[in-house]
Amino acid sequence: MRRRVSIWAVSVVSACRACDEAGSVSTSYAPPVQRLVTELSKLPGVGSRTAQRLAFHILRSSGEDASALAQAIVEVKEKIGLCEVCFNLTDETRCRICQDARRDQGLVCVVEEPSDVIPMERTHEYHGVYHVLGGALSPIDGVDPEDLKMAELFARVSASEAGVREVVLATNPTTTGEATALYIAQELRERAPEVKVTRLASGLPVGSDLEYADEVTLGKAFAGRRAV
Amino acid sequence: MRRRVSIWAVSVVSACRACDEAGSVSTSYAPPVQRLVTELSKLPGVGSRTAQRLAFHILRSSGEDASALAQAIVEVKEKIGLCEVCFNLTDETRCRICQDARRDQGLVCVVEEPSDVIPMERTHEYHGVYHVLGGALSPIDGVDPEDLKMAELFARVSASEAGVREVVLATNPTTTGEATALYIAQELRERAPEVKVTRLASGLPVGSDLEYADEVTLGKAFAGRRAV
Numbered sequence: 001m002r003r004r005v006s007i008w009a010v011s012v013v014s015a016c017r018a019c020d021e022a023g024s025v026s027t028s029y030a031p032p033v034q035r036l037v038t039e040l041s042k043l044p045g046v047g048s049r050t051a052q053r054l055a056f057h058i059l060r061s062s063g064e065d066a067s068a069l070a071q072a073i074v075e076v077k078e079k080i081g082l083c084e085v086c087f088n089l090t091d092e093t094r095c096r097i098c099q100d101a102r103r104d105q106g107l108v109c110v111v112e113e114p115s116d117v118i119p120m121e122r123t124h125e126y127h128g129v130y131h132v133l134g135g136a137l138s139p140i141d142g143v144d145p146e147d148l149k150m151a152e153l154f155a156r157v158s159a160s161e162a163g164v165r166e167v168v169l170a171t172n173p174t175t176t177g178e179a180t181a182l183y184i185a186q187e188l189r190e191r192a193p194e195v196k197v198t199r200l201a202s203g204l205p206v207g208s209d210l211e212y213a214d215e216v217t218l219g220k221a222f223a224g225r226r227a228v
Numbered sequence: 229m230r231r232r233v234s235i236w237a238v239s240v241v242s243a244c245r246a247c248d249e250a251g252s253v254s255t256s257y258a259p260p261v262q263r264l265v266t267e268l269s270k271l272p273g274v275g276s277r278t279a280q281r282l283a284f285h286i287l288r289s290s291g292e293d294a295s296a297l298a299q300a301i302v303e304v305k306e307k308i309g310l311c312e313v314c315f316n317l318t319d320e321t322r323c324r325i326c327q328d329a330r331r332d333q334g335l336v337c338v339v340e341e342p343s344d345v346i347p348m349e350r351t352h353e354y355h356g357v358y359h360v361l362g363g364a365l366s367p368i369d370g371v372d373p374e375d376l377k378m379a380e381l382f383a384r385v386s387a388s389e390a391g392v393r394e395v396v397l398a399t400n401p402t403t404t405g406e407a408t409a410l411y412i413a414q415e416l417r418e419r420a421p422e423v424k425v426t427r428l429a430s431g432l433p434v435g436s437d438l439e440y441a442d443e444v445t446l447g448k449a450f451a452g453r454r455a456v
Contacts, residue, residue: 029346030319032307036300042293044285050273055304056343057272059317063305065270070301072264073286077294079260080287089287091258115284118257 033059085156087132087149089114097129104128106165110153110184112136112172120170128168131156136176137183143176145183153184157192166196173202261287313384315360315377317342325357332356334393338381338412340364340400348398356396359384364404365411371404373411381412385420394424401430 029037033055041051058066082088083095090096097103097117107128111117112135120126133148145151157164169184171177185197203221204213213221257265261283269279286294310316311323318324325331325345335356339345340363348354361376373379385392397412399405413425431449432441441449 030308030317030323032300032304032319033317036304039293039297039300042289042297043282045278045281052343052346053273054271056341058301059304059308059342061270065267066301066305069267069270070298072260072267073294073298073301076260076264076283076287077291080258089258089261091260095258113284114287115280118280 082132086130087114087134087152088117088130102127106163107168108153108157108164108166109168109170110181111170112177112180116170116172126168128166133171133180136171136174136180138176138179148180150184150187154187154191157188157195164192164195166198169197169199173200310360314358315342315362315380316345316358330355334391335396336381336385336392336394337396337398338409339398340405340408344398344400354396356394361399361408364399364402364408366404366407376408378412378415382415382419385416385423392420392423394426397425397427401428 036055036058037048037051040046040054041048043051046054058069079091080089081091083090083098084093085098086095088095088097092099104127107126108131109120109126109128110131110133111120112133114132117130117132120130131149131153133150133153135143135148137143137145137148156162157167167184167188169181171180181199185199188195188197201224202217203224204210204217210218264283264286265276265279268274268282269276271279274282286297307319308317309319311318311326312321313326314323316323316325320327332355335354336359337348337354337356338359338361339348340361342360345358345360348358359377359381361378361381363371363376365371365373365376381395384390385395395412395416397409399408409427413427416423416425429452430445431452432438432445438446
């Protein structure tokens with residue numbers, strides 16, 4: 001009986017999805033509304049239902065709010081480019097962090113994406129500068145060193161006037177992120193042997209429970225244990 | 229021990245939120261990015277983290293995609309108005325449903341919001357027309373009959389040329405929706421006693437389980453039982 005009920009539930013849901021996708025909904029929306037729903041549903045994590053909810057919110061909201069949003073989208077594409085030094089996002093030639101004289105220019109933190117700079121900044125522990133690669137090495141997806149800001153990193157670290165003492169590899173602790181970190185470490189050992197190359201520690205997240213830690217993380221935490 | 233861990237976890241999370249809200253993030257974003265994040269986080273269900281993810285997606289996406297989204301937002305606010313007959317959203321003077329000669333003009337379905345028309349249309353069971361109130365009666369929130377399209381509904385139903393035979397009250401099965409339905413039913417009994425007034429059935433949703441039904445829904449389902 002339980003089983004029959006759950007099959008029912010599934011079939012009901014898929015019928016609704018079929019409706020959605022067959023575009024039967026679109027016949028009852030006015031074309032500009034449908035266009036907005038389509039554009040909104042291209043955003044990550046926004047399905048057709050969420051896109052409808054957002055569209056109706058925009059329709060209900062004031063004209064100023066809607067045009068502020070549209071304006072912000074246009075402006076961000078027009079004004080934002082990459083910093084000439086670290087390739088972080090900026091609306092000037094150099095980003096604020098590279099411009100900041102209080103930051104330690106001898107310490108370079110290498111991250112994959114501009115969005116990775118924010119969590120590092122949030123720690124309030126890091127006072128060096130950044131180098132944004134624009135991705136991670138992934139031969140399967142056709143991402144080779146030439147597709148990333150690798151040459152720029154090596155040139156920056158090797159340049160004597162920069163005086164880089166340490167490169168912190170803060171790529172993600174994933175297969176591609178680890179491969180990228182390894183590649184950079186090897187290259188830097190050859191090109192700039194006097195520069196210290198470090199990697200963010202892997203281990204248990206603060207506030208977590210040993211019981212729920214996966215074996216790879218726990219293994220890393222054990223291998224990286226420190227004297228107290 | 230468990231308790232201590234969970235307190236830890238909570239404090240870590242709230243520390244992060246405090247960071248977010250104190251605007252320490254904003255110091256590291258370029259102003260146009262920050263403006264986009266702020267505008268996006270005004271959308272319903274979009275917090276500051278989601279807004280950041282969406283903003284970075286827009287930054288990564290092509291210029292055409294971003295301008296299509298901005299354009300769709302501007303266009304929807306410029307072109308979309310309310311249908312002069314049923315107050316549904318439309319880009320013409322009358323909505324597509326009111327224009328459709330195959331729809332039964334003698335059957336009027338009263339809903340709260342334009343978004344409520346879509347689920348009714350999805351059933352493919354309804355072939356009449358609509359009347360969108362623009363909300364539900366709620367004296368606590370200061371929503372009185374004058375704030376809704378009530379007078380327009382009564383005029384429409386009473387008009388002899390319309391030939392309305394039945395009004396289906398499809399306001400939400402909530403306190404305010406029920407109050408609105410009751411009010412309309414009373415008014416229509418006085419103003420147009422020859423018109424049949426009906427209400428959507430309340431009962432068990434299809435595919436659900438009696439075991440998990442709340443007592444009010446089950447009570448309604450019992451009261452509305454039908455001969456088979």
